[in-house]
Amino acid sequence: xxxxxxxxxxxxxxxxxxxxxxxxxxxxxxxxxxxxxxxxxxxxxxxxxxxxxxxxxxxxxxxxxxxxxxxxxxxxxxxxxxxxxxxxxxxxxxxxxxxxxxxxxxxxxxxxxxxxxxxxxxxxxxxxxxxxxxxxxxxxxxxxxxxxxxxxxxxxxxxxxxxxxxxxxxxxxxxxxxxxxxxxxxxxxxxxxxxxxxxxxxxxxxxxxxxxxxxxxxxxxxxxxxxxxxxxxxxxxxxxxxxxxxxxxxxxxxxxxxxxxxxxxxxxxxxxxxxxxxxxxxxxxxxxxxxxxxxxxxxxxxxxxxxx
Amino acid sequence: xxxxxxxxxxxxxxxxxxxxxxxxxxxxxxxxxxxxxxxxxxxxxxxxxxxxxxxxxxxxxxxxxxxxxxxxxxxxxxxxxxxxxxxxxxxxxxxxxxxxxxxxxxxxxxxxxxxxxxxxxxxxxxxxxxxxxxxxxxxxxxxxxxxxxxxxxxxxxxxxxxxxxxxxxxxxxxxxxxxxxxxxxxxxxxxxxxxxxxxxxxxxxxxxxxxxxxxxxxxxxxxxxxxxxxxxxxxxxxxxxxxxxxxxxxxxxxxxxxxxxxxxxxxxxxxxxxxxxxxxxxxxxxxxxxxxxxxxxxxxxxxxxxxxxxxxxxxxxxxxxxxxxxxx
Numbered sequence: 001x002x003x004x005x006x007x008x009x010x011x012x013x014x015x016x017x018x019x020x021x022x023x024x025x026x027x028x029x030x031x032x033x034x035x036x037x038x039x040x041x042x043x044x045x046x047x048x049x050x051x052x053x054x055x056x057x058x059x060x061x062x063x064x065x066x067x068x069x070x071x072x073x074x075x076x077x078x079x080x081x082x083x084x085x086x087x088x089x090x091x092x093x094x095x096x097x098x099x100x101x102x103x104x105x106x107x108x109x110x111x112x113x114x115x116x117x118x119x120x121x122x123x124x125x126x127x128x129x130x131x132x133x134x135x136x137x138x139x140x141x142x143x144x145x146x147x148x149x150x151x152x153x154x155x156x157x158x159x160x161x162x163x164x165x166x167x168x169x170x171x172x173x174x175x176x177x178x179x180x181x182x183x184x185x186x187x188x189x190x191x192x193x194x195x196x197x198x199x200x201x202x203x204x205x206x207x208x209x210x211x212x213x214x215x216x217x218x219x220x221x222x223x224x225x226x227x228x229x230x231x232x233x234x235x236x237x238x239x240x241x242x243x244x245x246x247x248x249x250x251x252x253x254x255x256x257x258x259x260x261x262x263x264x265x266x267x268x269x270x271x272x273x274x275x276x277x278x279x280x281x282x283x284x285x286x287x288x289x290x291x292x293x294x295x296x297x298x299x300x301x302x303x304x305x306x307x308x
Numbered sequence: 309x310x311x312x313x314x315x316x317x318x319x320x321x322x323x324x325x326x327x328x329x330x331x332x333x334x335x336x337x338x339x340x341x342x343x344x345x346x347x348x349x350x351x352x353x354x355x356x357x358x359x360x361x362x363x364x365x366x367x368x369x370x371x372x373x374x375x376x377x378x379x380x381x382x383x384x385x386x387x388x389x390x391x392x393x394x395x396x397x398x399x400x401x402x403x404x405x406x407x408x409x410x411x412x413x414x415x416x417x418x419x420x421x422x423x424x425x426x427x428x429x430x431x432x433x434x435x436x437x438x439x440x441x442x443x444x445x446x447x448x449x450x451x452x453x454x455x456x457x458x459x460x461x462x463x464x465x466x467x468x469x470x471x472x473x474x475x476x477x478x479x480x481x482x483x484x485x486x487x488x489x490x491x492x493x494x495x496x497x498x499x500x501x502x503x504x505x506x507x508x509x510x511x512x513x514x515x516x517x518x519x520x521x522x523x524x525x526x527x528x529x530x531x532x533x534x535x536x537x538x539x540x541x542x543x544x545x546x547x548x549x550x551x552x553x554x555x556x557x558x559x560x561x562x563x564x565x566x567x568x569x570x571x572x573x574x575x576x577x578x579x580x581x582x583x584x585x586x587x588x589x590x591x592x593x594x595x596x597x598x599x600x601x602x603x604x605x606x607x608x609x610x611x612x613x614x615x616x617x618x619x620x621x622x623x624x625x626x627x628x629x630x631x632x633x634x635x636x
Contacts, residue, residue: 065347065590145365226336226375230346230364232353233330254332254363264366267339267496269521269591 043285050278058279062232063261067272070265072280074231078147078255079216079287081235085151085251086158086215091208094159095197098166098204103192122160129157130224138225145226147235148251153221158211165207169200202302209295213288219259229264231256258284330358331571336365337372337385338471340515341558344411345385347586348579355578360571369471370394373561377401382566383576386559387413387471392618399636404564404612407634408576408603409626410583412593414516414541415476415554418526422508425449425456428530428538431553434480437463437511443488449509463491464503464512470495476513479553479622501526516541517591534623546593553623555593564612580604595626602630612636 061071235253613634
């Protein structure tokens with residue numbers, strides 16, 4: 001039988017341990033709140049300023065020197081087109097690279113070096129990609145300050161994110177599925193196309209969206225390649241010109257994007273432009289949220305079909 | 309289904325504005341000139357019913373000239389005349405150009421509205437505050453004028469990359485870019501507005517448009533001109549030629565090659581005809597009517613080169629500039 005003194009000592013230890021638990025969870029909640037509250041306050045402030053400016057005209061008007069007439073038509077169309085080029089180039093490249101590294105690449109020092117460098121690439125400041133793109137795409141390849149250049153620049157920027165996400169998603173597939181497929185006599189490509197890609201697509205999609213959400217708000221690399229601030233016309237519509245050459249006129253068109261439009265408006269002397277910037281910021285956040293929402297929905301749909 | 313609907317809406321927007329291959333005018337350069345050029349571009353495109361496309365970028369005067377001398381753009385916005393080094397680059401690439409003054413900007417020296425002691429400032433007083441030798445030494449108001457309070461002097465100004473900074477230092481300290489370094493610098497003039505409006509002991513300078521929009525938060529300091537008269541910056545004072553030496557002309561440079569394109573020619577003519585009215589609307593100071601006419605003449609005669617010969621000058625009359633024989 002235990003002595004009362006021992007029990008008291010144990011109780012004291014438990015109380016102390018629980019107190020630590022409490023302290024830590026309070027600390028954790030505070031840290032969480034700091035991040036979330038900052039965003040919420042910023043977002044609400046932006047919404048209060050910007051939402052009254054949102055109207056049909058705001059979305060269908062070009063920028064103007066008069067704040068009340070200015071709109072974001074060229075900016076949101078530009079953003080969507082640039083994102084289209086980014087997605088079309090970064091997703092196939094990134095997924096292919098990820099699959100290769102996981103399924104095909106021999107395990108040797110070369111592969112190790114490549115792997116380390118991909119992680120490093122993810123940490124490079126975006127302005128560096130802008131400078132690279134200025135030299136490579138704008139001048140060397142002669143793409144100029146076009147939608148193509150911007151799309152490819154942002155594609156480079158998010159490529160590491162997509163590669164890493166693809167590899168994580170593939171690794172999450174149970175080893176037994178690999179082995180089962182090979183045991184039935186499937187080739188590597190059959191295994192990849194019938195099992196690996198379908199099962200990892202939900203995870204890959206998450207990575208793609210995280211990457212795209214980063215790209216949509218990027219300003220520095222786009223300014224570096226020389227995106228324009230005043231542009232009161234739209235590119236020729238994609239795939240609508242005379243085929244085959246005319247269909248791709250749009251990728252060489254000059255453009256502007258949402259963050260640049262906002263940046264331009266915040267540096268104006270008239271206070272009314274600040275409201276426009278807030279409204280554009282609200283739309284941009286909403287675009288990002290919509291993209292994330294779409295990702296969650298698609299991921300849910302894809303997961304439903306996985307039977308293991 | 310949902311995504312198809314969105315695609316249909318996007319396609320609709322495109323289709324509504326779809327037009328045939330159009331003429332394109334590319335402009336880039338100074339952020340100071342941007343509001344004027346933007347206003348002209350906006351109205352020009354409206355006047356042409358969208359048959360000509362105009363793009364206006366902001367890369368700074370220096371960045372604009374770099375693109376201009378590589379032949380990437382048709383028109384360069386400049387808040388200072390082209391420099392000798394840039395002239396060389398253009399000459400190497402075989403780019404000739406016509407220099408056209410389009411408006412004035414009045415550099416405005418501002419203090420906090422609670423500053424009761426300043427009634428006016430002379431160039432000499434400004435120099436005492438801003439010259440390189442003042443760094444770390446002139447830190448209080450009473451060091452400049454004993455009648456002023458024993459309070460810290462807090463200075464705000466644009467960053468060293470801006471043409472505004474170049475012109476101010478040239479006009480006050482006698483040499484472009486020569487200034488004390490210990491002041492609060494920002495490329496964003498709104499930051500300077502905030503800084504001066506929150507500090508009773510602050511003094512700063514920037515373009516007139518930023519003062520005009522923030523009149524309630526700032527006080528403009530009258531500057532004593534070379535004739536000894538203290539002049540408060542205003543559109544009228546600059547037009548009368550009294551706000552010296554801080555009124556500066558701003559320019560556009562038109563590439564001679566682009567002048568052969570009818571749309572560029574038409575745009576520049578539109579600029580010189582409507583520019584004065586539009587400049588006033590965006591709080592810049594128009595040139596005199598005769599000056600615009602003279603500039604238009606120089607343009608039609610294709611008088612290529614710069615009236616400055618690669619050296620910055622302060623306090624030249626635009627009428628005299630336009631009469632000079634430009635150098636290449």
